[in-house]
Amino acid sequence: MTELDPVIHAQARLRVVASLSALNVGDKIAFPRLQELLAMTAGNLSVHLRKLEDAGYVEISKTHRGRTPATLVRLSQRGRLAFEEYTEAIRALLDPTS
Amino acid sequence: MIGAPPVMTGSPALTLFRKVVCVDLDDDSPPTDAAAALRLIQDQRSATARRLDPDARLLYWPWGVAWLVGFGLFFLQFTPGEQALVRLPGWLPPTVLFILLVAAGAIQAVVSVRAYGQVTGDSARRGKWYGYAWALGSLSVYAGLGRIAEHLPPDLAALLWSATAVGLTGALHMAGGAVWLDRDLFRLGVWISVINLVGAFAGPGWHPLIVAVAGGGGILVAGAIARRRQRQRQQP
Numbered sequence: 001m002t003e004l005d006p007v008i009h010a011q012a013r014l015r016v017v018a019s020l021s022a023l024n025v026g027d028k029i030a031f032p033r034l035q036e037l038l039a040m041t042a043g044n045l046s047v048h049l050r051k052l053e054d055a056g057y058v059e060i061s062k063t064h065r066g067r068t069p070a071t072l073v074r075l076s077q078r079g080r081l082a083f084e085e086y087t088e089a090i091r092a093l094l095d096p097t098s
Numbered sequence: 099m100i101g102a103p104p105v106m107t108g109s110p111a112l113t114l115f116r117k118v119v120c121v122d123l124d125d126d127s128p129p130t131d132a133a134a135a136l137r138l139i140q141d142q143r144s145a146t147a148r149r150l151d152p153d154a155r156l157l158y159w160p161w162g163v164a165w166l167v168g169f170g171l172f173f174l175q176f177t178p179g180e181q182a183l184v185r186l187p188g189w190l191p192p193t194v195l196f197i198l199l200v201a202a203g204a205i206q207a208v209v210s211v212r213a214y215g216q217v218t219g220d221s222a223r224r225g226k227w228y229g230y231a232w233a234l235g236s237l238s239v240y241a242g243l244g245r246i247a248e249h250l251p252p253d254l255a256a257l258l259w260s261a262t263a264v265g266l267t268g269a270l271h272m273a274g275g276a277v278w279l280d281r282d283l284f285r286l287g288v289w290i291s292v293i294n295l296v297g298a299f300a301g302p303g304w305h306p307l308i309v310a311v312a313g314g315g316g317i318l319v320a321g322a323i324a325r326r327r328q329r330q331r332q333q334p
Contacts (some may be wrong), residue, residue: 022144033310037149090135090139
């Protein structure tokens with residue numbers, strides 16, 4: 001499985017990207033909620049989000065809700081495409097005839 | 099290095115296990131094989147969808163019950179013919195209907211905020227604007243009705259109120275179906291509009307019976323269908 005996208009082809013980041021892909025296009029999720037969905041520590045999730053952000057796969061925006069700062073995460077168009085290609089590649093590996 | 103199970107099963111024990119293990123997990127490691135990767139993707143997506151998509155029954159059934167009981171009481175009070183089926187104090191049906199509708203609205207609000215509260219963007223904007231349409235639409239319609247209904251005999255006033263309210267509900271359900279491209283929601287809107295039409299022509303007395311049974315029942319059925327589709331969608 002050497003030709004698979006190395007950014008996504010890691011368990012934790014694959015889980016992050018798979019979760020984000022379940023959101024509707026155009027939606028963002030708050031960092032703590034994503035953390036809760038993935039049952040990851042904040043530090044761990046931050047590290048992986050940074051790697052995904054560096055690859056241009058996720059977009060992270062800071063905003064304010066009232067007075068509390070909030071971090072919002074979404075899968076970029078490029079990230080969604082990369083995830084779809086990865087999933088296709090995995091399916092092709094499992095069923096080379098398709 | 100101990101590997102955590104790559105799947106999220108949702109069982110509390112495993113979730114706790116994951117919480118503890120994930121800190122030290124070398125999770126830069128790739129899935130063990132293609133099958134494990136695919137399973138991880140499917141499980142994670144369905145787990146996320148389950149958590150972000152509230153149980154459809156909680157969104158439909160409280161409204162169905164409110165219509166069934168609330169309009170049912172209206173029918174008992176304004177039975178067609180000379181004799182009321184059951185003697186009820188005049189304030190009871192509207193009060194019960196109002197309380198049940200407020201309760202259904204409150205349940206919907208709590209369930210939605212718990213599910214989508216931390217998700218912003220296009221979906222949230224759609225939901226918010228749709229909510230405004232309900233609130234402002236109801237307010238403007240009822241303000242006009244209040245001024246007319248006081249000049250009508252009680253049975254016609256009741257018909258005017260309920261036919262207009264149900265008509266607005268039907269139209270907004272159809273609009274909701276259009277906004278979310280939800281065929282079942284759209285069909286429910288068509289159903290409510292049609293039975294409202296039938297009830298309005300059947301006349302005072304019959305309208306609440308038709309709305310209670312066909313309308314309230316229709317909402318209950320729509321909730322069951324929506325739940326079934328939701329389960330199919332959330333299968334890993």
